[in-house]
Amino acid sequence: MKVKDGDQAPLNSKNFARDQIFELSDQVLSQEVRGETVLLDLASEKYFGLDPVATRVWQLLEAGMTLGDVFETLLGEFDVEPGQLEDDIHSLLVSLNEAGLIRPSARPVES
Amino acid sequence: MSSTSPHVIEFIAAALRGAPASWASLQPSVSEQEFLDCCRHHGVQGVLFHALAESGTGHEWPDGILTVLEEECREFVAAELLRGHHLVRISEALGQRGIRHILMKGEALAQTHYAQPGSRVRGDTDLFIHLHDIGRVRSTLTDAGYKIVPPVYKTHQFTVTPAAGKGVGVWFDVHWRILNSPRYALSFDFEDAYAQATKMDSLESASVLSAEHNFLVACMHRDGSDRHDRNRLIWLYDIHLLFSALGQEGQMRVCRLANSLNLQECCRDGLERAARLFRTRVTSELLELLSPAPEPVDFRWRFSHSSLGLLRHDWYSLQGWGDRRRLLGELFLPSGKSLLARYGKEGRQWLPWLYVRQISSGVANRLRLR
Numbered sequence: 001m002k003v004k005d006g007d008q009a010p011l012n013s014k015n016f017a018r019d020q021i022f023e024l025s026d027q028v029l030s031q032e033v034r035g036e037t038v039l040l041d042l043a044s045e046k047y048f049g050l051d052p053v054a055t056r057v058w059q060l061l062e063a064g065m066t067l068g069d070v071f072e073t074l075l076g077e078f079d080v081e082p083g084q085l086e087d088d089i090h091s092l093l094v095s096l097n098e099a100g101l102i103r104p105s106a107r108p109v110e111s
Numbered sequence: 112m113s114s115t116s117p118h119v120i121e122f123i124a125a126a127l128r129g130a131p132a133s134w135a136s137l138q139p140s141v142s143e144q145e146f147l148d149c150c151r152h153h154g155v156q157g158v159l160f161h162a163l164a165e166s167g168t169g170h171e172w173p174d175g176i177l178t179v180l181e182e183e184c185r186e187f188v189a190a191e192l193l194r195g196h197h198l199v200r201i202s203e204a205l206g207q208r209g210i211r212h213i214l215m216k217g218e219a220l221a222q223t224h225y226a227q228p229g230s231r232v233r234g235d236t237d238l239f240i241h242l243h244d245i246g247r248v249r250s251t252l253t254d255a256g257y258k259i260v261p262p263v264y265k266t267h268q269f270t271v272t273p274a275a276g277k278g279v280g281v282w283f284d285v286h287w288r289i290l291n292s293p294r295y296a297l298s299f300d301f302e303d304a305y306a307q308a309t310k311m312d313s314l315e316s317a318s319v320l321s322a323e324h325n326f327l328v329a330c331m332h333r334d335g336s337d338r339h340d341r342n343r344l345i346w347l348y349d350i351h352l353l354f355s356a357l358g359q360e361g362q363m364r365v366c367r368l369a370n371s372l373n374l375q376e377c378c379r380d381g382l383e384r385a386a387r388l389f390r391t392r393v394t395s396e397l398l399e400l401l402s403p404a405p406e407p408v409d410f411r412w413r414f415s416h417s418s419l420g421l422l423r424h425d426w427y428s429l430q431g432w433g434d435r436r437r438l439l440g441e442l443f444l445p446s447g448k449s450l451l452a453r454y455g456k457e458g459r460q461w462l463p464w465l466y467v468r469q470i471s472s473g474v475a476n477r478l479r480l481r
Contacts, residue, residue, distance in 0.1 A: 029192040033227060034164055038185050040192040047189030 018068030022061050022102045054092050119149050124388035129166035143175045154345035157230030160184040188229035197281050204255035206316025213239040213308050215320040224352045235282035241301040242287040243430055264438035267291045292335030293421040298372050323365040326353040334377035350381045351389040366400040375401040443470045
């Protein structure tokens with residue numbers, strides 16, 4: 001699914017397109033500490049901790065990777081079942097989106 | 112066993128050095144809660160967590176302790192991010208108006224001497240400015256969306272905090288004397304500090320106090336503190352890190368500087384305690400250099416290092432009658448609201464009595480010679 005400008009995909013289903021990318025909130029500051037990441041949302045002044053796997057997801061999203069590339073990269077780096085990985089990534093993205101830390105990008109992806 | 116007993120302090124110091132620190136050696140006398148309280152008292156939760164991870168030790172420590180240390184460390188990093196965000200804003204605002212400012216004490220140390228800046232516990236960020244810039248700093252930071260918390264002149268520093276709701280718990284202490292204590296306030300001034308300060312990569316407009324000056328400030332601050340335990344481990348650890356990083360030449364230079372500024376006693380005491388706990392290498396030659404000078408008996412010296420002497424110095428240093436009037440006002444005639452708050456009273460009928468008390472205690476405090 002290519003997201004058009006102004007058309008945000010809902011994050012309440014698992015139907016993410018492989019070419020979906022996410023924008024990180026410009027209100028979020030992050031710092032990595034011993035493989036984990038602390039995120040601070042300046043808007044709410046709440047902080048969040050990401051474990052090493054979630055940290056890797058964050059780094060890949062930050063690099064502008066599509067969801068499909070994130071999935072493939074993690075599958076290559078971690079010893080995990082594809083189904084389990086998909087569930088984990090999905091629940092992480094939902095949490096990050098609910099917290100206002102990311103949102104599906106409205107920017108079309110070049111194919 | 113008290114959680115601040117020498118045994119527990121030695122244990123924490125060993126862990127910070129990366130030496131074996133077996134939890135069993137504290138048992139059965141120290142509970143997990145007592146140990147954590149001790150860590151908080153000494154401000155070492157963050158550095159301890161990182162030291163354990165670095166040395167790969169602490170595996171047999173109770174999970175309850177490791178989890179709390181890790182969680183508090185995460186909170187420090189979040190606080191560090193928020194503080195850093197405001198520091199950039201403040202520094203840029205000052206820089207745009209050409210106001211020189213130096214980062215010092217905990218914040219400077221965290222950035223220059225700690226591998227993980229967030230691990231160095233600190234409640235506020237300290238900036239040093241020229242006393243002639245007090246008014247400009249106040250107006251610049253007010254324009255930039257910050258609130259100035261009085262007093263400004265009485266305590267040689269003022270507190271700055273975000274004016275809007277955001278930034279809860281973010282405090283900047285802006286100092287116009289290197290330390291508040293009359294004994295140390297005039298040890299060196301802004302121009303001395305600025306001449307040796309170094310630039311920070313991460314902050315274009317700010318400078319950071321030189322390692323030599325920060326070492327002296329760490330020793331003076333510890334000695335002059337009446338709010339905290341003088342033997343807080345984090346302060347001694349600062350002294351250890353600062354001195355160790357100076358190298359032989361730098362150590363000789365800073366000891367000579369301490370000598371010339373009559374700061375031998377506090378530096379020697381800090382170093383000896385740091386050496387005992389953290390094995391800081393201090394040669395006997397350097398300790399000799401820091402041997403206490405005979406107690407100055409000269410009245411002029413004593414007067415210049417007293418509250419009254421400092422008040423006199425402030426009076427002549429501040430430019431213009433406006434600043435001088437504000438200084439006297441804060442000392443002897445603060446606002447009715449702040450007086451009522453300070454003495455925990457309600458009702459304006461208390462004010463005449465409180466003003467009499469304020470003026471008499473203010474005069475008595477200034478007259479006290481140390």
